[in-house]
Amino acid sequence: MNRRTFLKLSALTLLSISCRSVFPRKEVIPTKNPRKVIIIGAGMAGAGAASHLKEMGHEVLVLEARNRIGGRIFTDRSGGYPIDLGAAWIHGSLGNPLIELAERYSVKTKETDFENIMLVYESKKISKLDLYSAHKKFESILKKIEYFTEDNPSVTSLKSYLEKEYSRLNLPPLDRKVFEFLERGLENENASTLSETSAYAFFHTTENYEGEDELVYGGYDSILKGLLRDVPVLLDEQVLHIRNQNSEISVETSKGLHRGDFVIVTVPVSVLQKKSIQFTPSLPPEKVRSINAIPMGIFNKYILEFEDKFWSDEEVFADLTQPNPMYDLIFNFHSYLKVPVLGFMGTGERSDRFGMDPDMKSLALSELKNIFQKKIPEPRRILSTQWGRDEFALGSYSYAVNHMKSYIREYSRPLGNIHFAGEATHEKYFSYVHGAYLSGIREAELIASKTNSSSP
Numbered sequence: 001m002n003r004r005t006f007l008k009l010s011a012l013t014l015l016s017i018s019c020r021s022v023f024p025r026k027e028v029i030p031t032k033n034p035r036k037v038i039i040i041g042a043g044m045a046g047a048g049a050a051s052h053l054k055e056m057g058h059e060v061l062v063l064e065a066r067n068r069i070g071g072r073i074f075t076d077r078s079g080g081y082p083i084d085l086g087a088a089w090i091h092g093s094l095g096n097p098l099i100e101l102a103e104r105y106s107v108k109t110k111e112t113d114f115e116n117i118m119l120v121y122e123s124k125k126i127s128k129l130d131l132y133s134a135h136k137k138f139e140s141i142l143k144k145i146e147y148f149t150e151d152n153p154s155v156t157s158l159k160s161y162l163e164k165e166y167s168r169l170n171l172p173p174l175d176r177k178v179f180e181f182l183e184r185g186l187e188n189e190n191a192s193t194l195s196e197t198s199a200y201a202f203f204h205t206t207e208n209y210e211g212e213d214e215l216v217y218g219g220y221d222s223i224l225k226g227l228l229r230d231v232p233v234l235l236d237e238q239v240l241h242i243r244n245q246n247s248e249i250s251v252e253t254s255k256g257l258h259r260g261d262f263v264i265v266t267v268p269v270s271v272l273q274k275k276s277i278q279f280t281p282s283l284p285p286e287k288v289r290s291i292n293a294i295p296m297g298i299f300n301k302y303i304l305e306f307e308d309k310f311w312s313d314e315e316v317f318a319d320l321t322q323p324n325p326m327y328d329l330i331f332n333f334h335s336y337l338k339v340p341v342l343g344f345m346g347t348g349e350r351s352d353r354f355g356m357d358p359d360m361k362s363l364a365l366s367e368l369k370n371i372f373q374k375k376i377p378e379p380r381r382i383l384s385t386q387w388g389r390d391e392f393a394l395g396s397y398s399y400a401v402n403h404m405k406s407y408i409r410e411y412s413r414p415l416g417n418i419h420f421a422g423e424a425t426h427e428k429y430f431s432y433v434h435g436a437y438l439s440g441i442r443e444a445e446l447i448a449s450k451t452n453s454s455s456p
């Protein structure tokens, strides 16, 4: 199975294998023909491209619309400890280049044991055996759908395949409840509902690294800061117009004009869909079609900080009693930060209302009461995200649709000296931070090969 399922049978059988290996650092060949490259966006794609080009000896300038670097990596330190409100995990540690980057910049990461979990149904803890048995059934249903859809690229949703399979089995109510939770886990990975997700695309267009998921609990932004250490970055510079005329590129921003030989556009695909950046000449229709065909999902966090830790040591919690809860799972950040913090994670547009809904706090506290069966104290601090409403993100990460690879190929094709990077331009690892990073390296290498083959 290509897509990750956050509960893995191997670990439930207590055979957890630690998989961590270091990605070989990309060789840097100094350029004999240094050029000026303007990079739009100081997220992971932009930072990867900028640091690689700078190391080769090119002149780089990063233009960022926000007043901070990181984009969809956003480490909040207002409580005196780092908590990531955007990306938080390195997904798949085996051969993942981010592991090497974390080591290079001394950023703390630690494997998350997603099987160290406490699920509650009607005020009772679900036993590990019941969870294991339901999970095994769920995995075999997924495998069957994966096999069946291999040569069947229809747009039928994963949800409708699942429902068909469930109806064939005489499932005990508890299994159905665990299945609903596991479905929410998949939605969470995909940042979209399983009714919106084509089963074919889900199984056959995505890939990932093997190995464990590591939480970057030293703050994901420390990796970005390391990459951008010697790179000039202009903050609060929103790019409005990119012109490619007479083999010179000019970039008009909210503050002025910059000229360069190359541009790498790393803004989220959703920002291009909204046409908030103009291009002269205009983007060709086939590129616009591909950009518009890549969907952006929504995933948000609602973080509660308490005076003291009143919960147990499992890493993940959920109450399965209510149908259709507003969150997918609750993550125990205390295991890593040693600060009493719990994070509700939710998917879809409704999760954008986490911070706006006046009932959200009481809903969250009543969920915690159901799980821990005790009076829950008032949180001393609440943080919430609204990535779908953030004008420079307009969503959290892209998700798979049929023909994804061909859309990505068209989207990422350079237009002369205008290049495109960002998570949604990586054929294998779209949606992930490592996909964003590798897309930046890819475009930096492409520019290097162009400049090395042309005379100075």
Ligand SMILES: Cc1cc2nc3c(=O)[nH]c(=O)nc-3n(C[C@H](O)[C@H](O)[C@H](O)COP(=O)(O)OP(=O)(O)OC[C@H]3O[C@@H](n4cnc5c(N)ncnc54)[C@H](O)[C@@H]3O)c2cc1C
Residues within 6 Å of the ligand: 040, 041, 042, 043, 044, 045, 046, 063, 064, 065, 066, 069, 070, 071, 072, 073, 085, 086, 087, 088, 089, 090, 091, 237, 238, 239, 240, 266, 267, 268, 271, 276, 277, 299, 300, 301, 385, 387, 392, 393, 395, 396, 397, 421, 422, 423, 424, 431, 432, 433, 434, 436
């Ligand atoms: C809540 C959440 C949780 C996530 N969890 C994980 C996770 O655990 N692991 C994982 O691998 N991935 C995760 N992701 C996805 C991951 O964050 C992204 O895939 C990755 O950070 C994208 O990097 P990027 O450089 O492509 O884009 P971005 O980080 O979005 O960078 C693009 C930059 O362009 C800037 N920009 C936009 N418009 C303009 C403009 N007009 N002018 C100038 N600048 C502009 C933006 O401000 C931004 O800084 C998560 C995302 C979210 C939102």
